[in-house]
Amino acid sequence: MESHPPAGGHSVRTRSQHQRRKRIVQAAAALASRGGVEAMQMRTVAERAGVALGTLYRYFPSKMDLVVAVVGEEIDLLESSIERRPPGASTPASRAVDVLMRATRGLMREPELADALIRSLIMAEVQTPFGDRMTGLLLRVSAEGLTLEQASEEQRDLAGSLASVWVQELLEMLRGRRTYDQIQRRIETAAARLLAGI
Amino acid sequence: MESHPPAGGHSVRTRSQHQRRKRIVQAAAALASRGGVEAMQMRTVAERAGVALGTLYRYFPSKMDLVVAVVGEEIDLLESSIERRPPGASTPASRAVDVLMRATRGLMREPELADALIRSLIMAEVQTPFGDRMTGLLLRVSAEGLTLEQASEEQRDLAGSLASVWVQELLEMLRGRRTYDQIQRRIETAAARLLAGI
DNA sequence: ACAGATATTAGAATCTGTTCTAGTTTGCGA
DNA sequence: TCGCAAACTAGAACAGATTCTAATATCTGT
Structure with missing residues (x-):
């Protein structure tokens, strides 16, 4: 109720957050287009997007x-x-x-x-x-x-x-x-x- | 290729296997009717059905x-x-x-x-x-x-x-x-x- | 530029589906 | 009845999603 995470699909504060979100989605799409959902593992997405796992979950609360x-x-x-x-x-x-x-x-x-x-x-x-x-x-x-x-x-x-x-x-x-x-x-x-x- | 498990939804050899399968499905339905899929955990189903986890998986290869x-x-x-x-x-x-x-x-x-x-x-x-x-x-x-x-x-x-x-x-x-x-x-x-x- | 709030990070920890192991029990043909 | 193959059991082990923690970095307003 107090924190204001970058909300899965909505407004984002800074430019760098926008970039981050974009990198995440791109990494996810790239992985999924290979091996489907299984290949799109949260750890891997985070890694590819150059972001910590916790950050990934801050942007997208679930897979x-x-x-x-x-x-x-x-x-x-x-x-x-x-x-x-x-x-x-x-x-x-x-x-x-x-x-x-x-x-x-x-x-x-x-x-x-x-x-x-x-x-x-x-x-x-x-x-x-x-x-x-x-x-x-x-x-x-x-x-x-x-x-x-x-x-x-x-x-x-x-x-x-x-x-x-x-x-x-x-x-x-x-x-x-x-x-x-x-x-x-x-x-x-x-x-x-x-x-x-x- | 060699073993003949009781096949998820098909023929079953003995009466006791039939009973076992029935108990499993009933336990699963009971659990699911409470908390949905999450409540229907494989460990819990096995326990309620009075069956080992491995056996549950022999009858139903996946959730x-x-x-x-x-x-x-x-x-x-x-x-x-x-x-x-x-x-x-x-x-x-x-x-x-x-x-x-x-x-x-x-x-x-x-x-x-x-x-x-x-x-x-x-x-x-x-x-x-x-x-x-x-x-x-x-x-x-x-x-x-x-x-x-x-x-x-x-x-x-x-x-x-x-x-x-x-x-x-x-x-x-x-x-x-x-x-x-x-x-x-x-x-x-x-x-x-x-x-x-x- | 400073202080407090917010965001990020690395990594450990947790949870649940699934697999594996070793030993025991059961069903059944000879 | 004997003995083997299949079935069962308890429990450990593994995998990937999700959560948690403590420390650090970045922003924002003043």
């Missing part, structure tokens, strides 16, 4: 918080990719499918990282903006640049449901139970119904 | 395998509940909603257990019949007692998607981000579209 931060960066990448090259398809559903499959391909490129991130996110006790950000993204591309706030409750429900389906399919893929094509088919089927006339 | 076993029991309960009192609603979608919300209420009764189970299931490397069993259940109640094998690919995709939405909603609830009513609304919305004319 999960660190993973969440890494995921944040990944979503940033996806968002900027979509900004750079927005989906051009003509229906809301197909634009949404475009975005989701683009994200899927991105994650497939680093399976270890993807596995670590998705699983950890799902496990997180932490409040993760993951689902909401994905839902917002879907609304934006499928319904006239709608934001989460502007959307009707039903629109949010529908976009959120599609995001849920995607996450689960991703998990199945990581378990080796889905191929890219199967995911695409399922996402298309679900999107066609969930986003019809949205 | 996850043990959790999967506990979940199996829970799904059995749901299935028999549905057999006893099948959903009576008139549309496929509302029958599906009935089943899912019944399952939701069941899990809400033991939140700690539910949390442990759902999370672990999602994390499991193991091949868990969870999604498939849920999907099969949904097909059965919504489309004329269809089985997973008889259903068309599209039917399986749609029922599977609904199951995905449900799982994610359950997770959100366990994170304290959904109320029962919100879940019900979302499931209804999704089911109406995904199962229309199935």
Whole structure:
């Protein structure tokens, strides 16, 4: 209640703290993209980031918080990719499918990282903006640049449901139970119904 | 390659081994229904089940395998509940909603257990019949007692998607981000579209 | 520049899942 | 019934996340 640690994902006081945080997240991402979560050991992350273990824990109170931060960066990448090259398809559903499959391909490129991130996110006790950000993204591309706030409750429900389906399919893929094509088919089927006339 | 351990969830040789396995699963469930996964410590489970730690690990090679076993029991309960009192609603979608919300209420009764189970299931490397069993259940109640094998690919995709939405909603609830009513609304919305004319 | 608060560090300590060891018990075919 | 292979037991050992400690370094306001 008295101390003011650099808060996992929020404001940081000094420039050097900002740098430190960045180094930590980068080190974590690098390790995870090799051997997945197991390779991303807290001691190792601290070492690679040139920081004491205690400091790492001051920035990220648990390994999960660190993973969440890494995921944040990944979503940033996806968002900027979509900004750079927005989906051009003509229906809301197909634009949404475009975005989701683009994200899927991105994650497939680093399976270890993807596995670590998705699983950890799902496990997180932490409040993760993951689902909401994905839902917002879907609304934006499928319904006239709608934001989460502007959307009707039903629109949010529908976009959120599609995001849920995607996450689960991703998990199945990581378990080796889905191929890219199967995911695409399922996402298309679900999107066609969930986003019809949205 | 040479030893033949009692295989986590399969055949068991003797009666006493069957008993032992049962005691273990019961002890695990009891502990989990109190303090969740954390309370379900392997040492404690072993102790409560009156079994050596090594033996516990012979039956369940990892904590996850043990959790999967506990979940199996829970799904059995749901299935028999549905057999006893099948959903009576008139549309496929509302029958599906009935089943899912019944399952939701069941899990809400033991939140700690539910949390442990759902999370672990999602994390499991193991091949868990969870999604498939849920999907099969949904097909059965919504489309004329269809089985997973008889259903068309599209039917399986749609029922599977609904199951995905449900799982994610359950997770959100366990994170304290959904109320029962919100879940019900979302499931209804999704089911109406995904199962229309199935 | 000084004082007190905050941040960082190295490293030990703790906790829980998992593995290993050595010895004992049990089940079962000959 | 005898003897072996498999199962079981108690407990030590190991691994990685998390916590704790005592000392040092850095900041901030004055």
